Amino acid sequence: MDDAIIIGGSFAGLAAALQFGRTLRKATVLDTGSPRNRFASHSHGLFGHDNRTPREILELARQQLATYPHVSLVDARAVHASGTLDDFTVVLGNGESLQARRLLLSYGRTDHLPDLPGFAECWGKTVVPCPYCHGYEIAGQHWGLLYHSPMSLHMPPLYKHWTDRITLFTDGHDLPAEERQALAERGVQIVDGKVSAIRHNGGALSAVELADGRAVEIHTLFAHPPSTPSSDLHQRLGLATSASPIGEIVTVDETQQTSVPGVYAAGDLANPMSSLTVATHAGAMAAIQTQRSLIV
Ligand SMILES: Cc1cc2nc3c(=O)[nH]c(=O)nc-3n(C[C@H](O)[C@H](O)[C@H](O)COP(=O)(O)OP(=O)(O)OC[C@H]3O[C@@H](n4cnc5c(N)ncnc54)[C@H](O)[C@@H]3O)c2cc1C
Incomplete structure (x- = not known):
């Protein structure tokens, strides 16, 4: 069993994975490879990475994470999540099941572009x-x-x-x-x-x-096209959500803990301010708090 499964391995999810790797916690990152800013020619404002492409930043992070044996990066979609504290199950698109003591949801939002030529x-x-x-x-x-x-x-x-x-x-x-x-x-x-x-x-x-x-x-x-969470797993897990200027977001406290014990959320899924800096901070915070919650 993993200490944590991270669903969504982009800016928030990989920032979390780094903290799990460094605290010797066994974590699996599931990702489908579609970060929200993938359309951008360049990314700006992330300390140390200004003006790189989004792919470059994420690839560098994945390379660095590959040196941490406790972290597994898996290219897969999570299609179902259930369970309670210390006993969560995540089902992948291929039917395989994974178990973990904690969950971190960082699957971001999907922008629904208008049907406007160009x-x-x-x-x-x-x-x-x-x-x-x-x-x-x-x-x-x-x-x-x-x-x-x-x-x-x-x-x-x-x-x-x-x-x-x-x-x-x-x-x-x-x-x-x-x-x-x-x-x-x-x-x-x-x-x-x-x-x-x-x-x-x-x-x-x-x-x-x-x-x-x-x-x-x-x-x-x-332009600000409407956006929605990129998966419905937070609904399946019964997490509280709140309305925000950008639509529904998962409700978290200052430690990124959701309304369900043992389930954390970070990044655009849980914050109306879309920003790489905010997402990476929240991912790291969620992992550190998760790690602390696992100490007996
Ligand atoms: C066009 C554009 C340009 C932007 N430019 C900037 C910029 O220059 N600077 C800046 O600070 N911010 C920028 N942003 C905002 C930034 O992209 C987001 O704040 C950031 O990507 C949020 O990170 P995240 O990890 O929460 O979500 P994302 O980066 O969206 O990552 C979510 C990940 O989860 C995966 N996923 C989704 N569902 C599942 C599932 N069921 N199972 C497994 N994986 C799943 C996705 O494939 C994706 O890899 C931009 C946004 C847009 C739309």
Whole structure:
């Protein structure tokens, strides 16, 4: 039996695995190889790894983990999880079962990209979600923002820190008059009408096209597609969840412990702030607390 099974072996999961390896705890990491930022040409803001590709960072972590004999990295999907403290079972896609005393869920979230021509081709390159991740390289350029909910209205004041050239595409949504006025006072241009396509060349965006035939040239479009947890295992285990600005997240305390004893969660699954730094911190915290909980 493992001390812990980690479901999801990306930034949060591998950060946890490193702590298990170093504390001589037997851990198995299950992973299907689809980190959320896999579409990004480069990754930014992770200390010591700035401007590497996501794959490079994860491959380096996997190479380093391979030197720890207590950690097993397994390319497999977890399809079922059940049990209680000290006696959890995880079933893999091939039917095999694994047992562990603790579980760490770090399977992240899946972004549901809109069915908008050009969006998927540009996602992670010139259609991006986060100014902290992508803003530095495009400071001073013309930024667009695709409206998706009232949360979108909080973005332009933040973006102003990087650029004065901001266009909000309402995408057919009605904006209250007072919100329009507040945005206009900040120098934000508002373009009404339904967006029909992202014009691009090999992922390099050139303009946002509108259903009425207009095209607005911009450099980069910020967008926040809806996302959901990448698996339903937290539901199968009966974990408490809470609503957040990005949707349902697994509820954890400051030690990353969920509502079910012995089950921990870390990374985007349990935190509305999508960030490699936050995910790796949470993964390490979850593993350290798990390790402590195993001391008799
Ligand atoms: C386009 C884009 C660009 C980004 N750029 C940056 C950036 O530059 N800097 C930054 O700090 N943040 C960035 N982020 C945010 C960052 O990607 C996330 O915060 C981070 O990936 C979260 O790590 P995680 O380990 O929680 O989840 P993920 O990295 O999403 O990993 C989850 C892992 O679990 C696996 N998995 C899923 N289900 C199962 C299952 N049932 N069984 C086994 N394995 C499973 C997946 O294959 C995946 O490998 C970006 C996000 C996006 C969408």
